[in-house]
Amino acid sequence: NTDADPDGGLRFPDNFGWGAATSAYQIEGAAKEDGRGESVWDTFSHTPGRTRNGDTGDVAADHYHRYAQDLDLMRELGLRSYRFSISWPRIQADGSGRPNQRGLDFYRRLLDGLHERGIAPMATLFHWDLPQALQDDGGWENRDTAERFADYADAVFRALGDRVPAWLTINEPKTVVQNGYIWGHHAPGHRDEAAAYLVAHHLQLAHGLAVQALRASGASGRIGPALNLHPCYPADDSAEAAAATRLYDGYENRLYLDSVFKGEYPQDVLADLGPDSRMARGVRDGDLKIISSPVDLLAVQYYTPIYVTGGGGTVRKWPTSEAEWQQIYPEGMYDILTRVTRDYGRVPITITENGLPCPDTPGPDGTIDDAGRVNFLRDHFAAAHRAVRDGVPLESYHVWSLLDNFEWAEGYDQRWGLVYVDYASQRRVLKRSAHWYREVIRRNGL
Numbered sequence: 284n285t286d287a288d289p290d291g292g293l294r295f296p297d298n299f300g301w302g303a304a305t306s307a308y309q310i311e312g313a314a315k316e317d318g319r320g321e322s323v324w325d326t327f328s329h330t331p332g333r334t335r336n337g338d339t340g341d342v343a344a345d346h347y348h349r350y351a352q353d354l355d356l357m358r359e360l361g362l363r364s365y366r367f368s369i370s371w372p373r374i375q376a377d378g379s380g381r382p383n384q385r386g387l388d389f390y391r392r393l394l395d396g397l398h399e400r401g402i403a404p405m406a407t408l409f410h411w412d413l414p415q416a417l418q419d420d421g422g423w424e425n426r427d428t429a430e431r432f433a434d435y436a437d438a439v440f441r442a443l444g445d446r447v448p449a450w451l452t453i454n455e456p457k458t459v460v461q462n463g464y465i466w467g468h469h470a471p472g473h474r475d476e477a478a479a480y481l482v483a484h485h486l487q488l489a490h491g492l493a494v495q496a497l498r499a500s501g502a503s504g505r506i507g508p509a510l511n512l513h514p515c516y517p518a519d520d521s522a523e524a525a526a527a528t529r530l531y532d533g534y535e536n537r538l539y540l541d542s543v544f545k546g547e548y549p550q551d552v553l554a555d556l557g558p559d560s561r562m563a564r565g566v567r568d569g570d571l572k573i574i575s576s577p578v579d580l581l582a583v584q585y586y587t588p589i590y591v592t593g594g595g596g597t598v599r600k601w602p603t604s605e606a607e608w609q610q611i612y613p614e615g616m617y618d619i620l621t622r623v624t625r626d627y628g629r630v631p632i633t634i635t636e637n638g639l640p641c642p643d644t645p646g647p648d649g650t651i652d653d654a655g656r657v658n659f660l661r662d663h664f665a666a667a668h669r670a671v672r673d674g675v676p677l678e679s680y681h682v683w684s685l686l687d688n689f690e691w692a693e694g695y696d697q698r699w700g701l702v703y704v705d706y707a708s709q710r711r712v713l714k715r716s717a718h719w720y721r722e723v724i725r726r727n728g729l
């Protein structure tokens with residue numbers, strides 16, 4: 284029943300999980316409350332020169348205090364699913380030891396509120412806010428951090444497992460690797476490519492250990508990785524561009540997908556890194572068995588394609604959004620969804636992020652006409668619908684983001700929300716895209 288409906292629209296499968304996504308550090312604020320410890324993002328955002336305008340997540344959208352109002356907004360939108368993340372330093376201030384009950388209580392209140400409103404929760408265990416104390420011990424370069432993560436995950440599963448039907452382990456390991464350890468414009472702000480791929484391995488290991496911890500905890504929820512996937516295309520039809528695109532795809536996609544779904548790292552990437560790389564030396568017997576522990580779902584985050592030249596560089600083919608790294612190419616959504624289903628089997632898929640920043644300013648009457656976001660989402664929903672029609676087991680779709688929020692190094696300048704946040708008053712205003720999305724959800728399609 285994903286056929287065109289009588290008005291010629293596109294209908295999604297029954298019970299399709301229309302949703303929106305956020306993450307803890309980007310919306311919660313309340314940085315010093317209820318026993319929360321510091322994370323690498325507190326340190327990074329408070330370091331002069333690291334974020335635009337020196338913005339920090341100290342207050343953000345103040346969701347920690349305003350979550351009840353935000354839950355009402357979700358109901359007003361008609362959301363069926365809400366993806367959020369749990370702040371590790373709220374649960375373990377220093378990244379280990381007995382869990383902090385006040386931190387757990389916040390998420391319990393949030394989960395109860397979702398339950399009351401009939402909205403299915405999807406909880407991410409780690410969306411980049413590593414406890415600073417663990418960073419001081421080497422962070423993700425230290426294999427022990429993966430073990431600490433498994434302990435944290437276990438505490439969360441035992442405290443909240445009765446209320447969470449779907450878990451995601453690590454949000455976008457690749458972004459931690461690239462932005463955090465290669466380019467250095469995300470926390471912890473390192474530029475050390477050798478360390479970066481050891482970090483990749485430890486993030487993958489942490490993922491696998493958390494999957495095992497969920498099974499051991501007896502909680503019934505499903506679990507999977509949250510990967511930002513980039514379809515890679517050759518910039519021209521030379522043999523050099525084709526070869527460079529294959530390797531690029533290895534670093535962008537197969538490094539993370541193959542390790543989870545095939546129990547191996549891609550040979551071309553391993554060969555490119557070399558046998559003496561820190562990563563190669565860090566992989567121990569049995570690690571890939573842990574990393575490839577069977578998962579229940581694959582969370583895909585799609586924002587942009589990448590066009591690769593024969594020299595291994597990249598070029599732009601399509602208009603970009605306000606985010607200079609993002610080219611607007613809805614077909615890439617179709618390509619990446621059909622490709623993962625073809626190459627990795629029919630694991631249920633959820634889209635956990637897709638969206639764009641728009642220069643949203645309220646008009647004289649206070650309304651916010653983000654027509655660019657409506658067009659973007661319409662075209663990407665249509666591409667996802669085609670993928671479903673062609674057999675992709677897609678269950679749900681979470682727009683990034685529910686609210687305008689702290690966009691990492693870009694601070695509050697970039698607005699990604701369906702809902703506008705006036706940071707002076709913390710007033711929320713539904714943008715045009717939010718009103719439009721409510722209708723999409725109501726009709727279950729376009």
Ligand code: PNW
Pocket residue numbers: 306309454455458511586587608636683690691699
């Ligand atoms: C994601 N890229 O990051 C994150 O999960 C969100 O927290 C973030 O706010 C959102 O996307 C918007 O940026 C990405 O270079 C960072 O393609 C970089 C890329 C994609 C996603």
